[in-house]
Amino acid sequence: LYNAQKQGGTPQQEKGAVKAVQDLYDVVQQGGILIFFYLQKIYPDEWKNFLARIGHDENALHFELFDNPTDILELHFWASNRGQTLARTAAADTQTYVVWVKKPVQDKFFSKSHQDLESWYQTFLPETVADSNEATKPRMVHTYRNVATGFAAKLTAEEVRAMENKEGFVSARPERILPLHTTHSPNFLGLQQGLGAWKGANYGAGVIIGVLDTGIGPDHPSFSDEGVPPPPAKWKGKCDFNGPVCNNKLVGARNFQSGQSTGGPPVDDEGHGTHTSSTAAGNFVKGANAFGVANGTAAGMAPYAHVAMYKVCGEAGCSDADILAAMDTAVEDGVDILSLSLGGASFPFYDDAIAVGAFTAIQKGIFVSCAAGNSGPDYESLSNEAPWILTVGASTIDRSIRATALLGNHGEFDGVSLNQPKDFNSTLLPLVYPGVNGDQSLSLCAPGSLGNVEGKIVLCEGGRGRVAKGEEVKRAGGAAMILANLEAGGYTVLADAHVLPATHVSYAAGLMIKAYINSTATPQATISFKGTVIGDPLAPQVAFFSSRGPSIASPGILKPDIIGPGVSILAAWPVSVDNATLPNPKATFNMVSGTSMSCPHLSGIAALLKSSHPDWSPAAIKSAIMTTAEVNNLGGQPIVDETLKPADIFATGAGHVNPSNAIDPGLIYDINPADYIPYMCGLNYTNEQIQVVTQQTVNCSEVGTIPEAQLNYPSFSIIIGSSDESKSQDYTRKVKNVGPASSTYKLDLNVPHKMGMSVNPEVLTFTKVNQEITFSVEFIAQDGAGKDGVLFDRGYLRWISDKHSVTSPISVIFDT
Template sequence: MALPKPFLALLICLFASLPLSCLHVDGSDELKAFIVHVKRPENLSFSVAEQWTGWYSSLLSLASLEANDTDFARSRVIYSYRHVVTGFSALLTEREVEAMSKLDWFLHAYPSPVYHLMTTHSPKFLGLRQRIGNGVWNATNMGQGVIVGILDTGVTPGHPSFDDYGLPPPPAKWKGRCDLNASACNNKLIGARSFINYDAVRRRPTDTPIDDEGHGTHTASTAAGALVKHADVDGNARGVAAGVAPRAHIAIYKVCSEIGCAGYDILAAMDAAVADGVDVLSLSLGGGSIPFHSDPVALGGFEAINKGIFVSCSAGNSGPDPYTVTNVAPWLLTVGASTMDRSFLGTVKLGDGQEWEGASLNPPRNFDSKMLPLVYVAGDAAASHCLNDSLNGVDVRGKIVLCDRGDNSRLEKAQVVKSAGGAGIILVNTPEDAYSTIADPLVLPASNVPYVVGLKIKAYINSASAPAASLVFNGTVMHTPHSPSMASFSSRGPSQITPGILKPDITGPGVNILAAWTIQKFNMNSGTSMSCPHLSGIAALIKKAHPDWSPAAIKSAIMTTAYVTDNSRGPILDERHLPADFFAIGAGHVNPRKAIDPGLVYDLTPQDYIPYLCGLYESSLVEVIVGRPVDCSSPNSISEGELNYPSISVTLPANNLTSVRYRRTVTNVGKPTSTYRVKLDLPKEVSVRVTPTKLSFNEVNQKRRFSISFRRNGGGSGAVQGQLLWVSGKHVVRSPISIRLE
């Protein structure tokens, strides 16, 4: 069969080893998998699949400059189709497909879509798995070549989340080691060391890097776990599990056990990680409000960023009380926790017909959702909270028990009820937790209900002569409205150590996160321990896209591109269903797609932190932090608000109408030629002036300075907030502004 000349000419261009005339510097020559539909040829019929494959290969081979080069042709063809469509899939460029679309034989072509059964839903929720356009995974090759160091409880070797299929060896800069069996480490899990029970005489730990808790395995797989099919927890969230940077390398540093994480172990591990050559450090741990000069995480983190290593830390799980945020050094990324748009729902049905929705994982197999007696031990604080031994002597056998949250863990409450013979448990939120519910894998059927729902259930119990209830499990529900929302447990600012720096910095997925585990293959956990590795993985992706960016630039990109509205187009809500303030969400919820192209960044060098530290501490203490002599007696110290930080915090005293002025410097990391104009959104109590109001750039990495002045307009007290935006035709660079009116 003769081919049309235009088609032949196109194929010659396609398969002549890509001559220069076929290449374009705009990225249109990047090979991608496309599915191509063609008109079915007349008078041509094949009875077996191999004949169709041979025909396509022969066409491509004849079109090559090297006659009969079937091997080259087959290198482009992926599949040949014959039953449901006529056509083939092949590695093609967008420009080639565009040219192909003008030919008579052409019907349709499109990038080969990827379908996922979602379990670790956060990659999709974060927009990482977009297949068309500028998907983050496509743009960053899933973080390949970046090394993420995890300081936690160790790792579970041999877990499929740490499989290295298709991964190259770590980069040559990697100097670490694996203290597991020789076969346990691979190109994914490239290092594993323990710093628990260190033997100073033999200069080695007496413990192994193996994870006995599950926490470290969970966080490591969240940050950079490989794709694993058929993942679930008791049938919930069934699908494909994936870390945020699935092709990044993982190095494990075990620093925590069941009794906690010793500061010296943490500092030793950070010291080792810096020497080993990691690119990102992830620490899902916290130690309260500790001065930087006495905080191993802050100290180790400063030297890490001095070596170009990004450090991501948990904000803490002591919310929603204010002043509870931890890991607040400005060179650390401090991560809060919020929900995703995936829920695990269970309905509590009461004997009088009331039905109330709660958070619940699926029950054990063959669970019968029948009405059972419902009991709540009012007037006894221990029994009402289901503390250890509190239900001894209480008849709960075969009944559903209502337990107030607080004082002990949710798992412990369920174990207490089960030990007493209970058949199920309803966990009622505290007033502080309000509407923020969590689905836990507990030891018996359970549902966690909001505080207001608990009040209604208790009122029913008090009014009914024979109260009863049943638990009906609805399973996994997608596209939950008002997502994301802040988790009640996520620690809040302001910082006790440095209130002039807005903390936390950012929020990310931290509720009902499925990831690898120890005893069972996967487990569902919640906490800022879960949100922290999400941001660690995102930092790895940005590092891959921009290897020359400093840790501060990466941090700025994450913060200035964050969003503050939920999927219902309203403000992100807190546990009370009220708009969350900046002391909860920081700059907002991370947006990885925008973070890899932020336009402008607020950059900082390690040297830039010294004047700020001199504003906090005396010279000798600053020297402890920065590792070299510092003279803070010079007039170069600055206030916290003057640090070139992506967010802005300012205090305006009462009866003082003088203005407070800060300066900031932004660096252009977008198009060489660009112009940004200022836009302000501030409360009426404050007047703000920015000079200049327009920033113009004509090259990449060019810097521009501006000043921002604040003045009170009169009365008011407490905390108010607003935002500063630099807007171009493509980018919106947003800085949250927190203002305290004294």
């Protein structure tokens, strides 16, 4: 379909492609395995890349069951961007379109009621079609008042084409379905009750965190309001739960799913929203655990902050039309932080609903934190790349729920499992590897693939559906499972609630276990469950799934911005995962991994900074987080990735968050929202495209343009091309003193490979608080830069005083 439309194909080719993609859409909706056939045949090159990224063998994938809704959504989303939404409209079906229009010159509609605004938006809709059944259906789904100028409506492709002739129309596109990105972590981050950053920030009291997710379990003790003051007077939000459910902790709860802002209470049927909300701002809950492990006092990053839930996701994913409506309402309600553990592929900012909504949010002083995505370890795999958003990658913490595989040759391989059965006999049992003869479906322990493995320990290869593999082993009579990573997973292991005794081990361990199986006629193994182990010197370590830069939408801005805890995170869950008898039956917890988990960590930390510095802008809070980040692990060595090699800058961004340092950064790099306009002009966006983002009239010929790296960002992303112009680049930065009035900072430079740098001045002397000083930075490529096989490198620019160290990471891409 893409080739037929973009490359001048014949009408017959286009008709055939529409039919093929129409069939594909129907198959995706039914969850059928024929999706693999269609994708393989229609887009063979991209299909192979997709297979490599998710770690599947082409032959085995047909039998692999996706037990996580996010996985099938990822396929659905991938397919939708190849034209399936166009195919749906070929038969004149209506679907939800997001429509952008120009803001009226006189804001009479925007100063009146919501009904007046909707009436004005209605004028853009074509006359209703003759079909009486169609005419009776409500067309308007959402009207946007705060974060966007436009609406979402049920339309056909023909009606959209007719709308294009209306004065004030800018653009329209079908809604996108975006996937979700999913006790000890406060201690790991240095947050302790009664001390330091928590006490200084009053545990985030008075700050309202708006969470866009799958809903919330309101009766969980993590959302008790014990010790939490009432929300500030500015709060205007509502609670859609029946009865007195909301309180000083859970101050708002709305349902925007399926275009219904009053479509019933935002009950969490997935668990994801309850988990992320409690990670950001859950209250203190003693005795938190799952399967009796990871026991301790659970708390979110900002335990006394307020939570407002906006349900935009369900089993079928998250509509960006609903997301934009929720952001629109959250801004009007008065939230201080927006936390979105979801996202799609890379899009230009004017075509990215989250980026559009976030821009108005930061204009109103609202900090926006988003997940970077779970599409690593590939480069250029990020979501949520806009520079006004904090883009958060995922890392490990120093706690593991240890389960050690013991082999008959005395080999020992540490792994993890949330399920720690106390009655598992540690006697050696027969060990089998179903894929020993090269059958990939057997090696993956795909559903229905295994024969009788009664009483045996089964070695399964990883990939998606980790718990489902254990279910297959259990169905076939297996006694236990050793789950070994595929190569892409490296040393990242995840503690899951397995249905049988199991351990998840690294790729390297899997190779050695296979070698042992091949070396003897009677391989044996068992699993020793050791419970909670704290003190991993390699933590934090970048998780293999954490999406990597560089940014596609804006390669001149370093992304991700930061990494934070996102592996095996214990937090609230709406139902029990272990069927244990609990003193408080509602105190149920689960351990989940993903950038969905790292995002709310940073959202809560941003709330602490907002509580400590209520006058700071979103850009100032981001600067404080980034310039104080850690680049070394607990062992004092550079942070590593899933290969145990030093992680590159496109995996870590500025580094790992340090909340205590972020509250007192010394200097900040601030950005006025107006500065993003010449930046977007520099991206060659049209005036109308920028207006979609800013909701104001823009003329790039008047405001001018700046290079991406000229934005007053707390990091540098330099691209050295083949032209002579790119060999020497000059930029300026402005820093504001938020430390002691009398402060002197000296320059410390770490210069990237084959580069020269000069900074002027090299000493910054401040005499008062909030004083600003501008400095210039010149980057000069040396002879041979980019011609020696080095594609990119990192460095830093650091300002050091007697009390503070303020670091700006530098990435250099050699695109010669």
